[in-house]
Amino acid sequence: MRKFLAVISRDIKSGTRDWLIIYLSVAALLIALILRALIPGVSNSAMNVVFVEGTDSNLIAHVESHATVGVVSDEAALRERILRMDDVLGVLVEGEQYKIIKQGNEVMPMEETLKFVLNTYKGQSIDLPIQVAFSDIGWEISPLKLEGGSLLIIFTTVFGGMLIVLNLVEEKMSNTLSAINVSPISRTVFILGKGALGFTIPIIGSIGSVLILGFAGINYGMFIISVICIALISIIIGFSIGVVNNEPISAIASMKMVFLPVLASIFGAMFLADKWHFILYWSPFYWAYDSIHAILLNEATWQQVLVNCGIIIGLTGLVFLALRKRIAHGLR
Amino acid sequence: MITVKNLYHSYTNDQAYAVKGISFEISKGEVFGFLGPSGAGKSTTQGILTGLLPLQKGDVEVAGYDMHHRKRDMFNKIGVSFEQSNVYNKLSAIENLEFYKKLFDVNTVDPMKLLELVGLDKVAHKKAGTFSKGMKHRLTFVRSMLNNPELWFLDEPTTGLDPAIARQIIEIVKQKKAEGTTVFLTTHNMNIADELCDRVAFIIDGDIKLIDSPRNLKLQFGEKLVVVDHIVNDQKIQDKFSLINKEDLDKLNTIIQTGRIEMMHTKEATLEEIFIKVTGRGLE
Structure with missing residues (x-):
């Protein structure tokens, strides 16, 4: 535990001296504040x-x-x-x-x-200059708030992955991994320590975001479990990119490639008809969106959340198997 | 403390071996110099002994641990100083040491005392990223002393350092040697090896050519000479005389009896000269 905390504390100390890491840590909250400022404009429809x-x-x-x-x-x-x-x-x-x-x-x-x-x-009728009709289209909250919030929460986990990338790149740049490899800390503890911020920052960032966006009434248990599951995939991708890059710009550029499946999955889920959703089943980010969207609407059930988490973990396991050798080699 | 038997290593996993079946033993408390030019296999061997490279073929035991089944806690007994300094640039010197200190399960040395030892105490709270190459090297060096290691791997400990700092490092190694620390010294600096090592191994092309003490090597391979500066016809002349060759000995006797000698001293062969003689190659 002492060694695990030492790795986390080192990363926090080092991170607070790097503007890019500080920005990534608060990016979700900043975006949430911007979204929050935009929401009243969209709420005009209500x-x-x-x-x-x-x-x-x-x-x-x-x-x-x-x-x-x-x-x-x-x-x-x-x-x-x-x-x-x-x-x-x-x-x-x-x-x-x-x-x-x-x-x-x-x-x-x-x-x-x-x-x-x-x-x-009062039972009176008046002549209006416009046609007014009332119908319920199912929106209980602003679409910008709901979809923007879902997208932001999933991206918060990608930011967590980016933090890991930057911390590992620092180790690669200064060749400190060699020094770690000749110290009595096991590789598992080192990886867990390095990965801890990749969970913590998304959890803090996403809870902060839902509070800023006014989703305070959601089920936090379901929410945190879903965020942890989504963070897993970002962390594994973060490790695989971090251990093979020796400088931050190329590492961040590689990490940006993750944006493609994330955005494709989320916009696919938003705009494709239900009958076409099966083409997104390969993406853990699709299942992540499915859970987060339902949780924000307060429509999620534990069964849905757990099944989606199981699928995300399964898909993450496959990604890990594919990248395992690359990560192990890079950590040597 | 270290036993190596028929060690082979290939970076390409084929018959192109960087280390070719070497064997040696190092006793507890011994300072063992591993000498050779760049690409000879020194770093590969040290990499295997420290677990940074996998053990492919052969048997290696380090500090009582079989390297086929090495365990992490062996690093509580071992210190490794790298040739290239590797410190966290965003952390201060003291933060660097305190981080590594927390990774050990054994009693550790006070980081500030270590910094004092190499003259970095005044910059203890400055970020290592602002340090010169020599300062970073000293920080890397003292980091390897944190756990007071029984077995200390030093890779080119004085390379790139100015003579005063290099002397400081040498004196620290001598002190640790006096305390009984076993040292595996990888270097191509023969003077340092000569000064510090109980025994040296000459490695070239992945093969150990010989292992012996510097003294024995000098006796075995060095020609004993006397260098004489003397005056002949009002001119200063320097001559070298072999102490084995009878003709040279006669000439030397004549000069001693009749000549005007200004200076006279014996000259031993250097380790570098012996290395070249044994391997047919220089060290650079």
Whole structure:
């Protein structure tokens, strides 16, 4: 354990003195923040309404069936809420009248839609300048948030693989692997120590990302197990690239090749019809996307997660068998 | 401490051997010099003895461990100093040593004391990446002393160092020798081998040509000469006389009795001269 921790602590110490490693460690969180900033714009397709406490609960329930509804303490809080970045309309009830308060830069149809919803509560119909119809297309959250989040979480594991690549390249560049090979640390402990950051950084990065993106209600058990399984494949690829490269630029360039199967699997899963998904079954990243997507939607079951993890581990095992000699040779 | 029997090694896994059936033994407390030119098989042999290269053919026992079934804990007894310095550039000198210190299961030496030993204590907290080649080499050298090794492999320990630092390293090796450490010294510097080694092996083309002590080699292969600087007709002349050849001995006697001698000293053959005589090859 002492030797294992020594390897991890060395890598952390060395990593904190390398800007590229620092960037890779926080890249997922930075991307999540950028995505988070973009989400309100995309959420414009959904209607958000705020009421003041004490408003007729039947009215709130009626609006809630068409929009996302929030309740604040008083009018000042309502005005403050409306002024934030996202599009929110405020409703004040004054006698028999409804007063809609808006910031002024909202998407036009939202105000009209809200008027329509409020009038239907009173059993009145109004002539709208646009056609309004309500249907449920199944989106509970913004597609950017869901798909961007899934993609980001899978890429977080690739970043973990890149960290391993850079740490191994450092060992290769300075020929310190020879010194390690004549010290009493077993190769297994050394590999586990080197691989530990490849698990830790993706776990921290992906949990941070889901919190930033507002997926706090997911099943974290399923989520962490899935991230660990996906990280396995990135780590093995990271080792195989790291041990044969003597300088970081060529190593990162090689690691970028991994982006191709990752992106192909995820976009394939997003855009291909279900009947064509079988052509992606070879890719562990497809199964990873399948799990993460369902977990973020809170639709995943343990059975689905465990079966997908089993498939990922199986495919990773095959990749490991193919790369085993290359890794062992490179570590000598 | 080391037993090698019929050791062969091929990098291409065929009959093109870099080391061809060599055998030797090194006793506990002995300083053994492995001498030869570049490409002779020195580093290959050391690589096998330290486990960096696989043992393909032959039998090797190092510090009581059979290298066919070597175990990691053997490295608690062994120290290896590499010819090319290999340190973590992003870590400071002291961080480098403290990292390796944690990998041992035996008592280790205080890293700061080791740095003091080679004059690196004042830069202990500086990143090794900012060090000169000589400083990195000294750091690599003292790292191999962390576990106070019973068996110490030194690969060209003074190559590329300025004479003062090289002298410092030699004195440290002498001190460890006095403490009973067994040393396997790989070098092509015959002067250092002559000064430090109890026995030397001459290796060339993967084959050991001979093994003996420097003294025995000088007695066996060196011609005993006397060099005399004397004055003849107001001119300074230097002559060499063999102590074996009778004619030379007579001439020397004449000069001693009648001549004006300024300086006179015996001259031994150097290990380098003996190496060339035995192998027919130089060391570079």
